[in-house]
Amino acid sequence: MAVAEPILANDQDTGQSELAQRLARTWSQPKGLWGWFCNTHHTDIGIRFMVTAFIFFLLGGVLAAMIRLQLIRPENSLMGPDLYNQVFTMHGSTMIFLFAVPMMFQGFGVYIVPLMCGARNIAFPRLNAFSYYLYVGGALVLWGGLLTNTGPDVGWFAYVPLSGPAYSPGHRADIWSQMITFTEVSALGVAICLATTILRHRAPGMTLNRMPILLWEKLVISIAVIFAMPAVMVASGLLLLDRLVGTHFFNPAEGGDVLLYQHLFWFFGHPEVYIIFLPGAAIVSTLVECFSRRRIFGYTPIVVSVVATGFIGFSVWVHHMFATGLPQLSQSFFTAASLMIVIPTGTQFFCWVATLWYGRLQLRLPMLWCLGFFFVFLIGGLSGVMLASVPVDLQVHDTYFVVAHFHYVLIGGALFPMFAGIYFWFPKMTGRMANATLGKWHFWLFFIGFNITFFTLHFLGLRGMPRRVYTYGPDMHWQGLNVLASSGVIFMTAGLLVFLVNVFRSVRVGGIAGNSPWGDAGLEWSMSSPPPPYNFLHVPTVSGRDPLWEDPPDQPVVVGLRDDIRETLVTHSLDADPQHKDEDPGPSIWPFLSALTVSAAFVGSIFTPWAVPIGAPPVIATLIGWLWPRGQSPTPRQTGESWVH
Template sequence: MSTAEPRVGMDVNLDLKDGPDAPQHVREALEQTWRDPGGLIGMLCAVNHKTIARRFIVTTFVFFLLAGLLALAMRTQLARPDNRLMGPDFYDQLFTVHGSTMMFLFAVPVMQAVAAWLVPLMIGARSIAFPRVNAYAYWVFLFGGLTLYVAFALGAGPRAGWFSYVPLAGPDYSTGKGTDIWAQMITFTELSGLLEAVVLIATILKMRAPGMSLNRMPLFVWATLVTQFMVLFAMPAIMLASTALILDRLVGTQFYNPALGGDVLLWQHLFWFFGHPEVYLIFIPALGFMSSIVATFSRRPVFGYPAMVLSLIATAFLAFGLWVHHMFATAVPALGKSFFTAASVMIAIPSGVQIYCWLATLLTGRLNMKAPLYFVLAFFFNLVLGGLTGVMLGSVSLDLQVHDTYFVVAHLHYVLIGGAVFPLFGAIYYWFPKVMGRMLDERLGRWHFWLLFIGFNVTFFPMHLLGLHGMPRRVWTYPHGMDWDAMNLGATVGAYMMAAGMLVFIYNVVHSSRRGSRAGADPWGGGSLEWSVPSPPPPHNFDALPVVHAQEPLWAPAREPRWVSGLTATAREVLTTTALDAQPDTRPLFPTPSIWPFLSAVATTVFFIGSIYTPSAVWWGTVPVAIAMIVWFWPKRRSNAIARAGTLA
């Protein structure tokens, strides 16, 4: 086989007649080529993007459930005044681990994981770019999360809050190894996030199906691309901040010690330069979920495609100009605060544009009222309320009054749960048939929705009032007679309602995975490419790579050519295309399954954890990492032989 451009629309190799389904022997060859090996070693060697993404999703949801249990314990402690269910030290650990889990081990990773499963299918690719790096990112993430929870289980959990402000997190006030473990958990998760960002950006820009120019990409793919560029700019700030923190604690540097030339506000600037864009790292993928679900259940493309794309990009740019509105209670000059107030108000504009585009789509479409659409409709209510309180907190005068109160807790959860988790659940109900090949139970889905929606608002809406009544956040108990008792009890009841909804969801997922009604390739009537392949998809995704002629390929009239031929079925050969117009470019060979990404992650884990206890681990720990990665990237004779055969054939 030559290295010339693949043939488009010529059914020579695959003997295609009326569609992209390959003959049985070709399909079997493709499955044999692209599947992961079996057994325990095969599990550790897996590089298929769907396998790694499923592990990512399951792992992040396990962390989500653990964080939910911690939140339930905290709400139980706060259900009545002067409660002594737990002491302040343990409560601080619960609070820190809960927030750290939700922000670093669930919210951002789960959005990247869903994208890693969906994006290759939505853009017509057989794999994700750099599949071994994708596998390595998962193992690093898993080991980082386990490090935090093992420390917590052993009583050595961090206690300085998920934001880990100095000097509280410094060596003078946070003794023990809890804060050091927290800082290294940040390094684990942000390394994983940066790697996933590179993988997804390369996939979207270079592996789209021929004809899928930038103005034909699904809106979810646009949301993913924008988000991953944000990751590249935002995450180095928190990695730098946490590294400086651990150096202050373990080596004796003075980055955050004002007595010796450091600056405590440096931590807040670095942390929130990452921390506020992180809200949009969670929120923007949810906007992509919204667009996919709204289009399918309205039975029409989303209104205002260019405005939607420009709004995503504008949101990303503005998100990096807001971080100081978390610091209005500090000594930032008043003139500077005014600019961040203006930016805090401006960022509501692109979000408003998208809301109006979705509403126009819903109002002009023919609605199919199923569980995914219920979660989408709840998004409008929750996000508008959370967005309004966000604009309120962008005002310096109000923020100074409610900055350290439960008003901020309410706002944070309305934005993150109401604006991101509700669309995420909608996405799970929407794409579950594609992942598992079976439908989730619709009746249980509605029970889940109503328990979650009512419980969420019963839990967090009273917190606005608690904040306005002066209840401070980050307290483990409160005295009787402050007029907070009834609202705290109501919030706790709401939290248990949310827990009941999650039990219904877990039962639905487990039961439907085994006994749910079987789903066809396109049970919802969707218009994007993932609905053109069987449910669940084969290891190679597509028997023949599609050629795209419209934004919603499955809803557009059939046009020639419709698929690509000329790629071999006996090697992991993929098609890359140009970044702008998606014209066929090259045909590289992709790497096969390997255990070395796993072993490299183990070596990285030993390096990171060892550095918490001894500085010598920094230089000695690089040796196994270097060895594992050299073997990982060392060219194999079989791969070279396949490449030479492909060049000379």
């Protein structure tokens, strides 16, 4: 350790000091193609998650445009029923499993959470990298299926008996089931990484009640993922067994039950809505505070609301099954529970409005997208309250009213905050500012197009047009509204093209961002943009909820971590007191190799159950390769002197 060096604050780090150079050597990731697969740093993996998820968002969007084109006139022959079934199933599955969760939960979470915590990397970085490769594996399996005319055609929730062995021969439904396994294992891996990072790698002083709301939301979502995702894995796993080895879980003729599938699926499916929405709410909370130039109004009620949403989200799943003939008592209970979710969501909403009301609003580009979120999500929320009522739900069940509702909720709750978040953290990720004029064009084109398309769908639904039909007769008089709905796609597509131009242009020639272009309070703005490989020159400490706004100029920084190995600081879950030091395992090819062997076993099991015993030894070998200790640095560990029991 070079003790003679002056201690610099993190925002004074230019990468030139001796300490910075030593840290850069220690923490840098390997270069080249091989190095790309060995990389385990959260900023790189986070951006990969986001870019990959965005590519699948665009692909899912192409499918959506195909759907709108098909429905533009009655008895259209552009697509037959078989292709149409694949297209709408692929659209839903892609948007939920390959875009919304990987982007909103994994992408943003993996990139931002360690920076906001004041950590040098995410906890379990190899598990994090493994989760990314597994997600890519699932995505390739699903899209490989479509490109070989084996795309799933049973809807994004693959209800039995339609998806069972009797009605869906071939491997289309199997591909859907295994894609679920891939993506859910990926989300579960990231949930463990994020929850551990938030609970154990927060900067000293960042007690639970000083934690940024974004971290609270990510913690709640991670825990929701841990308890919700197993349900869909059980559902899709049992479906796969029914199809592949002849079990009878969902076969009523042999004592099985089709509603069991729906219960299992929606026990995951409804929390999933919050797993997608809460990251959006987290972004909104962060941005509203930043652009109101004041502390968030109602920190505690917001945190309580987020936690309450996490809990209530698990008690409303049956409202997706009102049309299945459930007992009236359950219908009443789940109606009440579904209406109850309004309370925490409304609380968050009013706190955001109050923050804006009492603050000094700066209508910068990311904030514009937040305002779009308020408008769109509010409409989606209101139609959701309508649907929570059983009589209304039964009338509009499986119509375009429901399609309109969930697009308002999901696009409002995830896509608008996503663009807000991308524009907000773009300078941190790239070091350059996105162009605001192009960003506003993007916003207005997308906002107008979205409302033209999806507001119209409410009326189509109320006029009785069912979802998932590949065409309709001219006597139904649905064409006018369908043309109107489809015309919105032109605006949305134009908006997305403007966004892509903006991103590609700004990455190269955008204005230099500096450390903190928005003047936000979060720790992620204290280092240079993009962050150096070690994130923080010194692990920071904080003394308030908004560190960069409140902390004194001489706010202490952590010293005493070694700079020749990847040493990290572990703090207490509640009060964030420093407890002990740990060591980041560093880059490795094994997560990638493990993902390859696991993917091979998963894909093989679509075709034969023997893939499990045959695929297991390579999986075990790569996992042992991953976990086998090597290159341990000489530390005082051997002596047992500095252990904490």
